Amino acid sequence: MRSYYxxxxxxxQRLLHDSGREVTVSQLEAIGARYWRIPIDEEGRWEDKINDVAHERNYKNRDVINVTKEGLGEAYESKLKMFYEEHMHEDEEIRYILDGSGFFDLREHPTDNWIRVHLVPGDLLVVPAGIYHRFTLDEANKIQAMRLFKEEPKWTPHNRNEATDNNPYRIDYLSSLQTITVA
Structure with missing residues (x-):
């Protein structure tokens, strides 16, 4: 994982768009994101570590998604466009990268700057409910990710607008930032 403004x-959108200003894991934590590096090994220890994180954070369900031109067919470009629209969810978005790579862009509050997080195999990112974000592939144009969920999967994006700014999950997210302490 590498993160920067x-x-x-x-x-x-698939290019690096690297400002040269690095962002630390502590800075990601300050906006509510969580990150783990869990290298994929042939012995399957990574699965035990994913299970530990899932148990600790009460994730009950999971699946695997493949975002590729071949896998999505004619919907590929429209899906990438949809993923890249600035939005929030009312649930955490949890991704463990199994293959390929891509970018999560997270809105930093209160600056409204984008923080770009480049994920590769073995990276686990938790995007908090209520944070504005977007996703895109990088130039490799493929990613395989395990998605983890607390309950049944919900993928309802709420695109940024005045109503979304007043969404209770957005308000809870902003309130949580006042209580987050960075170690």
């Missing part, structure tokens, strides 16, 4: 320059 997005450069906001025009161009393909």
């Amino acid at each position: 997005f450069d906001n320059l025009p161009g393909d």
Whole structure:
């Protein structure tokens, strides 16, 4: 995993867009995100570690998603466009990368800057409920990720607008930032 501030320059969303300003794991934690590095090993110890995180955070369900041109067919471009719209969810978004790579962009509060998080196999990222974010593939154009859920999967994106700014999950998220302490 590597995280940094997005450069906001025009161009393909799948490019690095690296401003040269690094973001630390502590800075990610300050906006409510959580990160684990759990290398994929042939012995399957990674699965035990994923199970430990799932148990600790009360994740009961999981599946695997493949985002590739071949896998999504004609829906590929429209799905990538949808994933890249700024939105929030009313549940945490949890992704463990099994293969490929991609970017999660997270809105930093209160600056409203984008923080770009580049994930590769073995990275586990938790995006908190209520945070504005977006996702895109990188130039490799493929990712396989395990998705973990507390309950039944919900994928309802709430695109950013005035109503979403007043969504109770957004308000709870903003309130939680006042109580997060970075070690």
